[in-house]
Every structure is written in C-alpha cells, then in structure tokens.
Amino acid sequence: MMLALLLAATLSPSADSLRITVRGRQSAIPVRTESHTAFVSADAVAAALGGSIQRLPNHRYLVGVGGVAFELADRVPFAVSDGRLYPLVAAARERDGRLELPVQLLTDVAPRAGARLAWDPVQRTLATKETAAQRSVAPPSRRRVIVVDAGHGGRDPGMRGWDTNRTPVREKDITLGVARQLERELEQRGFAVVMTRSTDTLIALNDRGRIANRSKGDLFISIHVNAANPRWKQPTAARGFETYFLAEAKTEDERRVAQMENEVVRFETEADAPKHDPLGFIINDMAQNEHLRESNDLAESVQAALRRVHPGPSRGVKQAGFVVLVKAYMPAVLVEVGFGTNQADAAFMSSERGQRTLATAIADAASEYLSRYEQRIGVGGGR
Numbered sequence: 001m002m003l004a005l006l007l008a009a010t011l012s013p014s015a016d017s018l019r020i021t022v023r024g025r026q027s028a029i030p031v032r033t034e035s036h037t038a039f040v041s042a043d044a045v046a047a048a049l050g051g052s053i054q055r056l057p058n059h060r061y062l063v064g065v066g067g068v069a070f071e072l073a074d075r076v077p078f079a080v081s082d083g084r085l086y087p088l089v090a091a092a093r094e095r096d097g098r099l100e101l102p103v104q105l106l107t108d109v110a111p112r113a114g115a116r117l118a119w120d121p122v123q124r125t126l127a128t129k130e131t132a133a134q135r136s137v138a139p140p141s142r143r144r145v146i147v148v149d150a151g152h153g154g155r156d157p158g159m160r161g162w163d164t165n166r167t168p169v170r171e172k173d174i175t176l177g178v179a180r181q182l183e184r185e186l187e188q189r190g191f192a193v194v195m196t197r198s199t200d201t202l203i204a205l206n207d208r209g210r211i212a213n214r215s216k217g218d219l220f221i222s223i224h225v226n227a228a229n230p231r232w233k234q235p236t237a238a239r240g241f242e243t244y245f246l247a248e249a250k251t252e253d254e255r256r257v258a259q260m261e262n263e264v265v266r267f268e269t270e271a272d273a274p275k276h277d278p279l280g281f282i283i284n285d286m287a288q289n290e291h292l293r294e295s296n297d298l299a300e301s302v303q304a305a306l307r308r309v310h311p312g313p314s315r316g317v318k319q320a321g322f323v324v325l326v327k328a329y330m331p332a333v334l335v336e337v338g339f340g341t342n343q344a345d346a347a348f349m350s351s352e353r354g355q356r357t358l359a360t361a362i363a364d365a366a367s368e369y370l371s372r373y374e375q376r377i378g379v380g381g382g383r
C-alpha cells in the first residue's frame with residue numbers, strides 16, 4: 001500500500017518539479033512527464049544532490065546518488081546496483097544526448113538500495129540523510145514471508161484437459177487447490193504466507209508481482225499446469241513436472257511454456273496490460289545477477305523435492321521470460337506441477353491427495369532453500 005501511494009504521488013502528472021533538500025537547503029529541479037511517468041535530467045540530479053554520472057560504451061551509464069552506484073542503459077527499464085536487479089516503472093532514456101532518469105529511481109529504488117536518500121511523499125521532497133546510515137551487517141531475523149501465486153483464475157481458466165475418468169480438469173482449479181494446500185504446509189513450518197488469490201478470480205500478471213512486493217515477500221512461488229503442444233507426436237503421452245526461473249528462454253520448449261503462461265494478458269483489461277514488452281529487456285548482464293542465481297537455486301530445490309514424490313518424470317529446471325516473475329523483486333519460481341493433457345498427471349494433480357503431496361514437497365523445498373540462504377547471509381533462526 002505504501003509503495004502504491006508513494007508511486008501515485010511520484011507519478012502524478014501534475015508534478016512539474018522535484019524538490020530536493022541538501023543540508024537544510026532547498027532546491028527544485030524540473031520534471032518532465034511522459035505517459036504518466038515523471039523524468040528528471042540526470043545532470044540536474046547530480047548537480048543538486050552531489051552525485052555523479054559516468055558514460056559507458058553502448059548507451060550505458062553509471063549513476064551515483066546518495067553513495068550508491070546504479071548501472072543503467074538507455075531504454076532498459078531496470079537498474080543494477082551491487083549485483084541486484086531493480087525494475088523501474090519506465091526506462092532511463094537518452095534525450096538530446098543527455099540522460100533522463102525516472103523519478104522513481106530516486107524516490108523509491110535508491111532508498112531501497114541503501115542510498116542515503118529519503119523521500120517524503122507528503123512534502124514531495126527528496127532529502128539527503130546526513131548521518132552515515134548505521135546499517136547492521138546482518139538484518140534482524142524475522143518471520144519469512146512466502147508469496148504463493150495460484151496461476152490463472154476467473155475468466156481465464158488456463159489449460160483444460162481430462163483425467164483418467166474423462167472428467168474435465170481446468171488449470172485454474174488445480175493451481176488454487178495446490179496453492180491452498182501449500183499455504184497450510186508453509187504456515188505449519190512457521191512461515192507467513194501471502195496468497196495472490198484464494199478464490200476463483202483473475203489477477204493481472206503485473207499485479208501478482210506487485211502484491212508480492214507490497215507484502216515484502218522473501219520468496220515468490222507461482223503454480224501452473226503444463227499442456228502438451230498438439231503438434232507433438234503423442235501429445236497426451238507427455239507428462240512430468242518442471243520448474244522455471246526468470247531468464248531468457250533458450251529452447252523452443254521454454255518459449256512455448258512462457259508464451260502459454262503469458263497469454264493471460266489477453267484476458268486482462270487494457271489498463272492492466274503491460275504497455276511494452278518486458279521480456280525484451282532481460283538482457284545478458286542480468287543473468288549475472290545474484291537474484292537470478294537465488295531463483296535458480298530455489299528452482300533446483302523444488303525440482304529435487306518433487307522428484308521424490310511425483311509419479312511423472314522430472315523435466316528439469318528451465319528458464320524463460322515470464323511476465324509474472326518479472327515484477328517480483330525476490331527469488332521467484334514458476335512450477336509446472338504436471339501435464340493437464342496427460343490423463344494420469346491430470347488425475348494426480350486434481351486429487352486432494354495429489355495436491356497435498358505436491359504442496360508438501362514444494363513447502364519442504366522452500367524451507368530447505370531459505371535455511372541455506374540464511375546460512376549464506378549469516379542469519380540464524382530467521383523465523
């Protein structure tokens with residue numbers, strides 16, 4: 001909610017200047033609004049805040065503000081700082097040879113990335129923090145929050161198939177069933193759980209990630225059901241489970257699954273459909289990102305846990321550009337728990353016992369992953 005208010009305040013088209021306070025001194029820099037997004041000149045920001053701009057080859061920039069450096073590229077809606085990827089509401093852009101920054105980089109992203117900047121949404125003022133931030137080495141341990149996302153819902157049924165009794169199955173029912181069991185399993189393990197939906201309703205792909213961010217989730221797990229390509233030799237024979245993390249699709253099959261899962265956008269209204277293709281921006285250096293390594297690690301855990309219980313074969317850890325994962329600023333995976341086009345898989349996934357089995361395995365994997373993660377960052381007893 002805070003983030004939404006803050007963004008709304010930042011992006012208000014009536015804003016025509018950004019107030020800045022440095023050591024009690026006020027100044028203002030002009031804001032240019034385009035498609036409801038506020039931009040400021042990077043030069044003006046650097047002058048007002050005492051930051052720096054370094055031009056790199058290939059339309060890339062290193063921008064230093066509040067003691068934190070961000071790597072940006074012309075027309076790429078992401079900032080990279082300290083190996084972390086931060087999605088931007090709009091891309092930084094070159095205009096008449098000068099760099100323009102989305103105001104959100106300063107008011108929202110930079111403070112989150114540890115910059116000595118504070119945004120006051122009421123006064124609409126960006127202020128530098130004078131005292132050196134007393135940042136503890138290890139964050140205080142707290143209850144971990146896991147966001148569970150049941151794929152599809154409402155007017156988007158997802159894929160359809162039949163189980164062994166020729167009973168029709170719909171993806172949206174299976175994903176909700178598994179997600180509800182997963183919620184219970186995770187809560188039993190001491191985690192806090194946020195569901196993107198807990199009824200038969202359609203949530204826009206972009207909003208699913210937003211819900212995750214607002215709830216300050218530590219992990220994002222999206223549940224889906226696979227469908228065989230009808231052009232395959234024996235489409236109904238294909239079965240098994242696979243886990244995706246967000247990166248550029250490398251194979252035809254990965255592209256097929258991403259296309260299928262991203263298709264829900266056509267059920268969404270004009271207002272919540274993405275205005276640009278976010279997948280085009282998952283570029284090379286993002287793959288180096290720590291975030292992606294964490295997601296890959298989580299995906300490996302999920303896949304290993306499912307291998308122990310699933311009646312179908314493991315199809316491995318895969319990568320593709322899922323819109324639902326793009327918006328989550330946390331390790332995030334999408335699990336295809338089986339093929340709805342295979343009768344045996346469909347029967348397993350739609351039975352209560354099967355759903356509980358899948359949920360238990362995924363909960364075990366999340367728990368294993370988080371304890372490994374906490375050991376790595378040096379936090380003990382993190383829940």
Ligand SMILES: [Zn+2]
Pocket residue numbers: 151152158159171223224225260261
């Ligand atoms: Zn799906």
